[in-house]
Amino acid sequence: MLEQLLLFAPGFVLGLFMSAVLAALGVILRLRDEALSAFSHAQVAVLGAMLAAIAGWPLLIGAWGLAMLVAVAGLWLIKPVAAVASSRHLLVLLLAWSACLLLADNHAQARLLSASAVEGQLLLVQWRDVVAHGVVGALGAAVLGGVSKALLAHQLLPWLPGAPGRAHALARELAVVAILATGALASGIFVTLALVLIPAWSVWASARGLRAAVLQAALLGASAHVLAFGLALVLDQVYPAVMIVVLALMAAAASLRRKALGR
Numbered sequence: 431m432l433e434q435l436l437l438f439a440p441g442f443v444l445g446l447f448m449s450a451v452l453a454a455l456g457v458i459l460r461l462r463d464e465a466l467s468a469f470s471h472a473q474v475a476v477l478g479a480m481l482a483a484i485a486g487w488p489l490l491i492g493a494w495g496l497a498m499l500v501a502v503a504g505l506w507l508i509k510p511v512a513a514v515a516s517s518r519h520l521l522v523l524l525l526a527w528s529a530c531l532l533l534a535d536n537h538a539q540a541r542l543l544s545a546s547a548v549e550g551q552l553l554l555v556q557w558r559d560v561v562a563h564g565v566v567g568a569l570g571a572a573v574l575g576g577v578s579k580a581l582l583a584h585q586l587l588p589w590l591p592g593a594p595g596r597a598h599a600l601a602r603e604l605a606v607v608a609i610l611a612t613g614a615l616a617s618g619i620f621v622t623l624a625l626v627l628i629p630a631w632s633v634w635a636s637a638r639g640l641r642a643a644v645l646q647a648a649l650l651g652a653s654a655h656v657l658a659f660g661l662a663l664v665l666d667q668v669y670p671a672v673m674i675v676v677l678a679l680m681a682a683a684a685s686l687r688r689k690a691l692g693r
Contacts, residue, residue, distance in 0.1 A: 441552035453651025456630035475611035550618030570608030632681035
């Protein structure tokens, strides 16, 4: 058992960090009703990783690079085609998913990566991967924290002067992309989506402010990872499935507790 823990320690550490960051990101995305963007960015990141694998480049560079290009295109090029944000994200999601299927059907490396995109790579990562993914995720979180205050203030109080410009919007979009691309590569698309959606939904009604909601969501995501990772190893089950079930059960328990307390 000790050998297993040492072998999978890098994946545990990376998953713990990304679970907290993704859950906190979910609160920010929920404020702007952008949950669908998480799915589209994650799918684009997988497509970028597939292209990088075929070209022999590092997967993280391909994932973040393509997701960044698509995010920029979404702000300046795709917006005239689909003015509503949800429509843009859905269009990007469908195109990226179609491209992933075509690549997986024609390239063996892309086919292998397509499978790992669902299950994640936490059990395969090494310490150097933890550093690379952690740096990208941390930088994304730092930039997001820096620009979100101005953007949220303008959203809630649009009549105030000094509205943030496109530079703020672009910085925020690239930060979100960096976090989601890192999460999709490390934990898989569906765990990434679950971490963005479930903790934010769970704490939304009970948190006493935005900062409290972010902290509570991050704590819930990290706690779920610790429990799910341990259960997956002990029971010899697939981590993503266990993680999503644990998240759902913890959210349901929190909801029942709030009802029992009359909140």
